[in-house]
Amino acid sequence: MKPVALVTGSSRGIGKATIIEFAKKGYDVVINYLSSEEEALKLKKMIEETYQVQVLAIQADVSKEEEVKNMVEEVIHTFGHIDCLVNNAGIAIDTTFEDKTVENFRRTLDVNLIGTFLVSKYVGKYMLEKKEGTIINISSTNGIDTIYPESLDYDASKAGIISLTKNLALQYAPYIRVNSIAPGWVLTEMNQELDPEFVESEQQKCLLKRFAEPEEIAQVAVFLASRDASYINGEVIRVDGGVNNG
Ligand code: NAD
Numbered sequence: 570m571k572p573v574a575l576v577t578g579s580s581r582g583i584g585k586a587t588i589i590e591f592a593k594k595g596y597d598v599v600i601n602y603l604s605s606e607e608e609a610l611k612l613k614k615m616i617e618e619t620y621q622v623q624v625l626a627i628q629a630d631v632s633k634e635e636e637v638k639n640m641v642e643e644v645i646h647t648f649g650h651i652d653c654l655v656n657n658a659g660i661a662i663d664t665t666f667e668d669k670t671v672e673n674f675r676r677t678l679d680v681n682l683i684g685t686f687l688v689s690k691y692v693g694k695y696m697l698e699k700k701e702g703t704i705i706n707i708s709s710t711n712g713i714d715t716i717y718p719e720s721l722d723y724d725a726s727k728a729g730i731i732s733l734t735k736n737l738a739l740q741y742a743p744y745i746r747v748n749s750i751a752p753g754w755v756l757t758e759m760n761q762e763l764d765p766e767f768v769e770s771e772q773q774k775c776l777l778k779r780f781a782e783p784e785e786i787a788q789v790a791v792f793l794a795s796r797d798a799s800y801i802n803g804e805v806i807r808v809d810g811g812v813n814n815g
Pocket of ligand 1: 578580583584601603630657658659660680684707709710751753754755756757758759
């Protein structure tokens with residue numbers, strides 16, 4: 570029986586790279602998408618043709634409880650178990666401080682933080698029945714110490730994910746390991762509209778002088794899910810290429 574990994578928001582970016590890394594390691598995988606059905610089905614086909622694993626693609630908005638419940642039930646109905654959950658789905662609505670609205674702040678918290686809670690809650694129930702599983706929450710260095718008022722709502726949601734990770738690790742102990750990854754800048758569509766001068770100045774702050782490839786985050790997620798990480802729990806792993814604090 571193959572292990573099963575569910576990655577939220579996985580039709581593109583870090584989520585897509587994570588699905589591919591899990592498939593490479595022989596996991597059956599569940600692609601969750603919000604609206605990009607075509608991209609999700611293309612990814613499903615590519616994985617089925619390349620790796621000998623089973624793939625499920627499910628539409629669900631992680632911020633909507635009923636949709637999350639149905640998605641998790643469909644995974645259990647198909648595979649009978651979920652061994653690893655990566656809460657990756659996320660949004661950033663960057664604006665000037667003056668343009669920040671309650672609606673955008675709430676939506677950011679709903680998707681990034683409440684979504685992580687909801688999927689963990691429904692998946693955690695089945696992991697507890699099996700008395701094993703791993704959950705990996707994608708936070709950000711923005712949730713720790715890289716501060717950008719343009720994304721203060723996003724930063725708050727990512728700080729919340731770190732707190733949630735520690736509480737879930739305690740709640741689910743000793744059966745489910747729950748960890749978080751805090752990436753720095755990653756080359757994905759989320760960052761495609763950044764001003765090139767800003768990108769250059771951010772790259773200069775990084776010791777490796779470049780943004781991460783999505784695979785460099787995905788590989789850490791797959792490591793945290795593996796037995797090689799069997800004693801890592803309630804932790805935040807920073808993956809930012811190193812920063813100059815001197
Ligand atoms: P992305 O925008 O390419 O991917 C995000 C995915 O989440 C998209 O597929 C999107 O459709 C999906 N999504 C959004 N709202 C959803 C919802 N309500 N329900 C289900 N899916 C939803 O961005 P990415 O860079 O791949 O980001 C992935 C994760 O990594 C996010 O949580 C992001 O905050 C985090 N992160 C990204 C960076 C970066 O520099 N790119 C840095 C640190 C953390």
